[in-house]
Amino acid sequence: MAYILAVNASILSDSGGPCECHDGGDACSKDPAYLACQNDLRRAYVVATAAAACIASGLMGLSANLPLGLAPGLGANAYFAYTVVGTAGSGTVSYAQALAVVWLEGWIFVILSILGVRQWLARVLPKSLKLSTGAGIGVYLALIGLGPGGLNVVGLDFDNLLGFAGCLPQYRDSEHSNACLSHVLQDPRMWVGIFLGGVLITLLLMYRVRGAMILGILLVSISSWPRGSAVTQFTDDAQGNDNWDFFKQVATWRSIDPIGPHNIDWQGYNTGHAWLALITFLYIDLLDTTGTLYAMATHAGLVDVRTGDFEGSSMAYISDAVSICTGSLLGCSPCTAFVESAAGIAEGGRTGITALTISLFFFLSLFFAPIFASLPAWATGSVLVIVGSMMMSSVAEINWDYMGDAVPAFLTIIGIPFFYSIAYGLIAGILSYVVLNIIPWAIAKVTRGRLVPDGWHDRREPWGIVPPNTFLDTTTKKLSPWQRAVVNHSLLPPWVKKLCIGQWRFWNMTEAEMEDMLEGRRLSQIYREQLAQRRAAEREQQRRGFAPPGDEETADAKSISPAPTP
Known part of the structure; x- marks a missing residue:
């Protein structure tokens, strides 16, 4: 999860935060004062992201006893930075209003969690959809790991929807799409990430070496730190020099200023755009977090096959909701459970000790921000691909024998990576499941059971899961x-x-x-x-x-x- 320190800081700082640019638009990219403020904002976001992840992961471990790490989520941060606030503040609402929206969303989630709505949603989702969510997230992780934010093996292409990447900077279309014009798969950093990272980690996993993933990340990172090499991440330009100077500090402490709770507009709900952003955050995070939590609990073997629920689910959802509120006070987008928790689960994590360990290392990163912000993308990309392969195991348990279960599951699996959103992929699966099952049910009712699809009675998964109420001792207490x-x-x-x-x-x-x-x-x-x-x-x-x-x-x-x- 350490990559989120650099990635989240990069995404959220694009919004400009509290930095002011009077000219607006493209002129902001040429305003020296604004650029200096934005660079300082990016480093502040490294600290704020670490603090939010430390608090959220620790809360999950202490209250829910689950091996899950939480931090500002990918997808939600992009929606926050590029749509709601907009690049350099060009979006639909101001930065101060956006933080107020995230804060209110967190408290709404707390209420929904206390009332059991989120747990109920996780229970009523069909088994095939819940299993396919984990597999779809695995493919999603692999796509992130292979893309520009990881190994950079694939990327934008002029002729196809997706094409090979991995070219050197001089062969990129830097003015428009940043796609490779030629010389694909020739970037040595990509091959270092594949072999020193991916292949080595996989071999270590095959020999059951503990800590194989972090060993691979460290080896690739260390190889990329010396300047002047072909695989260095500290390039010989202004940004590379600035990052190198920050890296050389090794250990330092800085506050989260200029971000923090003083930026929140506590009365910023007076526009329709703010309420639209709130509703969008609600349904994205509701489906995203519900799907992620259930997929991780399944991956850890914590789901009860009788009820479709997992131990500590109530506190897990409440912890996640409180973490959203905490993140907003630190100036961050909504926090959520991370699918990268599957890496810790794969290493044997099954309890809250894993979450507390994640929290501890995020706490240490508050003081070692120059180091943790310098883990290159090609060091973590191979880990995402490997973790994605592990999460595909749930596909074997999907009911492929009945089309009404198989097609929605397949749409969920491909929708999550293709839509680049866990929530939208799950929406595609749910809507297709409703259409493919309610229509045959209605036809069966109208025809009094004479016209039903093949496999309706013997191969279709049963609908609905009602948890047994065995905790009620009805022999000693007569219920009205x-x-x-x-x-x-x-x-x-x-x-x-x-x-x-x-x-x-x-x-x-x-x-x-x-x-x-x-x-x-x-x-x-x-x-x-x-x-x-x-x-x-x-x-x-x-x-x-x-x-x-x-x-x-x-x-x-x-x-x-x-x-x-x-």
């Missing part, structure tokens, strides 16, 4: 009809259900809840082990050649008990 109605309502969060039956200390888990949670963990573990056994049996059959029915290998494969039905 209204209490039972509240308890069986799937939209309401558990704390509301507890209060309705008189459990006033709703934050404490009862013995029945603990037993149910452990049972969910046990069944989920059995489910994952049986899936792994089935895949291992298939690979073994491929190695030995498929034996005819009745052979020992086939009998062994058939002896594997089926996975429990969620």
Whole structure:
């Protein structure tokens, strides 16, 4: 996640923040005073990003006990900088109003999380869509890792939608698109990132070397720091010299000035553009964070196969919402759970200790901003590709046997990278799922079940997941009809259900809840082990050649008990 320090600072500083440019437009790029303020703003954003990530990740680890890192999210920061505020303040609302919008969004999310709306949304999403979200995020990460913000293997192309990149600066169309005009795949920095980073990291992972990813990042970064080499990131120009002078400080402390809470316009909700930005932030972050949290929990094996929920989900959503408010006070765009958390999960992280470790290193980066801001993009690009490959494993569990489940899942997988947005990809999947399932359902109702699609009864995934209410001890407490109605309502969060039956200390888990949670963990573990056994049996059959029915290998494969039905 360390790359976000430099990337977020670069994106948000393009908005100009509190820097003033009286001429506006392209003239700002030629205003020395504005450019000096913008450069100072970029370094302030390195510190602010580190502080926001430190607070948000620590809150997630302490309150939700999940191995997730949080920081100002990609996508939301681009929308904040280039659409809402606009380059050099040319957008629809001012910088001060935009911060107020983000602050209000965070508190709205806190309320939605307390009321259980976000948890309910995660539960009612069809299983194939939830699994495809993780796979789509994996492809999205790989695209980022291969693109200009990573290894720079692919980029804009004049003839195709996407083409090879990796050319030297003199062969780029620097005046317009920055696309390669010729000499593609000849940038030595790209090959250093591929071999010293990607290939080496993969080999270390194959030999189960702990810390393989950070070792690869450090090796590529160290090789890019000496000046004068073909792979240096400190080029011989004004910007390169300025970055080199900042890097040489190694350890330093600076405040987040000129950004901070004093820039927020607390009464900046008096325009329609501000409310439009608020609504857009809400639905993007709602779907983005919900999809990311569920995908990471699935990747970590923390999702209960019976309920479709994961332990600590309520506090996870509340922590995420509070982090958005905190980020706005530091002058940042909305904070969110990072898909790069999959790298820590792949190394074995399963608890909040992982999040606290992330928080600790972001805290250290407050003092070592010159070092952490100097990790080159080609050092982290290969890691994103490798993590993306790990997240594709969920594709095997998608229901490809029924088109009403398969097509929405596929649209989600390709939509997330093609739309360059987790939220928009998930919207494509949800809308297609509704169309492809509601229309056949309506036709079946009209024809009284005589006209249904092939596989409607036996291959389609069942709709809806209602978590079992096993924490209610109905043998000792007789529930009234209204209490039972509240308890069986799937939209309401558990704390509301507890209060309705008189459990006033709703934050404490009862013995029945603990037993149910452990049972969910046990069944989920059995489910994952049986899936792994089935895949291992298939690979073994491929190695030995498929034996005819009745052979020992086939009998062994058939002896594997089926996975429990969620």
